[in-house]
Amino acid sequence: MVLEKLISNAYAESLKNMRFGDKSEELSEIQSIILNSKRIVVATNNEKKFKVVFDIISKVCNAEVLMLGISTNSADLTRMPALSKGLIAVDSTDADVVISRGRLGIPGSGSLLLIMDKKGRILTGAMSSSSLIHKNRIEDSINLELTIALERIGILVKK
Amino acid sequence: MVLEKLISNAYAESLKNMRFGDKSEELSEIQSIILNSKRIVVATNNEKKFKVVFDIISKVCNAEVLMLGISTNSADLTRMPALSKGLIAVDSTDADVVISRGRLGIPGSGSLLLIMDKKGRILTGAMSSSSLIHKNRIEDSINLELTIALERIGILVKK
Ligand SMILES: Cc1c(O)nc(CC(=O)O)c(C)c1O
Ligand SMILES: Cc1c(O)nc(CC(=O)O)c(C)c1O
Numbered sequence: 235m236v237l238e239k240l241i242s243n244a245y246a247e248s249l250k251n252m253r254f255g256d257k258s259e260e261l262s263e264i265q266s267i268i269l270n271s272k273r274i275v276v277a278t279n280n281e282k283k284f285k286v287v288f289d290i291i292s293k294v295c296n297a298e299v300l301m302l303g304i305s306t307n308s309a310d311l312t313r314m315p316a317l318s319k320g321l322i323a324v325d326s327t328d329a330d331v332v333i334s335r336g337r338l339g340i341p342g343s344g345s346l347l348l349i350m351d352k353k354g355r356i357l358t359g360a361m362s363s364s365s366l367i368h369k370n371r372i373e374d375s376i377n378l379e380l381t382i383a384l385e386r387i388g389i390l391v392k393k
Numbered sequence: 394m395v396l397e398k399l400i401s402n403a404y405a406e407s408l409k410n411m412r413f414g415d416k417s418e419e420l421s422e423i424q425s426i427i428l429n430s431k432r433i434v435v436a437t438n439n440e441k442k443f444k445v446v447f448d449i450i451s452k453v454c455n456a457e458v459l460m461l462g463i464s465t466n467s468a469d470l471t472r473m474p475a476l477s478k479g480l481i482a483v484d485s486t487d488a489d490v491v492i493s494r495g496r497l498g499i500p501g502s503g504s505l506l507l508i509m510d511k512k513g514r515i516l517t518g519a520m521s522s523s524s525l526i527h528k529n530r531i532e533d534s535i536n537l538e539l540t541i542a543l544e545r546i547g548i549l550v551k552k
Contacts, residue, residue: 244500245470248469256502256524339518340423340515343546344517346518354472359497363545366414366547367546386526
């Protein structure tokens with residue numbers, strides 16, 4: 235079934251008070267959007283952060299994986315920087331999947347990684363603690379976040 | 394420092410390309426907003442889900458903890474249901490802190506718990522896998538999400 239039809243059915247269930255959580259056909263559809271993606275844009279212009287995402291996503295997808303050419307600093311002045319960065323990539327490229335990573339909310343709120351589709355709909359994501367709490371290298375945080383974001387919708391990443 | 398000043402300073406750092414992650418005074422401020430909160434609204438009208446949140450949050454705060462009186466089903470027809478539920482509570486109550494929990498994004502995308510302040514600014518949050526992947530009881534998922542949401546900004550919950 236196309237994604238729009240699955241979403242339309244889920245919305246109808248919610249309106250009828252008959253929605254009881256995610257369904258397996260929804261999960262399969264999210265998996266296939268990511269796994270069959272042809273062009274993935276990573277919403278960063280930082281080479282180091284790009285490389286971590288590139289290495290992991292290349293293990294599960296055959297897509298062309300590109301870095302966003304423009305600065306996403308302005309997103310840090312919004313309510314949800316990670317979301318705003320992703321939407322900058324959705325709106326300014328022809329990616330079919332976008333991966334973004336940045337602050338969750340206000341300064342101090344730690345990080346969020348999101349995977350969204352070509353319309354900016356959120357497919358999956360993952361968070362880390364504030365960097366002041368975990369003290370890990372940023373590469374290790376991004377690696378873990380992306381792995382968890384894929385695993386939580388059933389895509390396993392080989393070590 | 395008041396939160397608005399901390400945010401204003403962080404935004405100025407981002408504009409100057411001089412922002413390098415969360416700062417300890419930001420974390421302390423987020424902690425004190427939650428710990429000193431007088432009225433917390435849980436954005437659900439489900440008694441079972443409310444009780445899990447009530448029991449955990451009561452271990453760390455002295456606040457009055459209330460359930461939202463109205464249905465939040467309509468939020469499931471939005472891009473970020475958990476966020477939309479939280480904003481329903483922010484806009485329709487005089488809570489100083491709101492806790493919401495629902496779907497992260499599209500149907501199939503698993504769950505998100507958010508803690509926001511009286512203006513709807515996001516203080517912290519946590520995610521679970523899609524319920525089809527983890528198969529845990531909903532009470533256990535909410536318990537874990539809220540515990541992680543607090544721990545990731547440095548508030549430890551006693552077992
Ligand atoms: C309405 C709804 C939904 O469709 N899916 C989820 C995620 C899940 O099942 O893991 C949630 C939390 C929810 O509130
Ligand atoms: C600009 C910015 C910021 O201020 N804080 C964070 C979270 C953290 O430090 O854990 C991130 C990911 C970020 O991109």
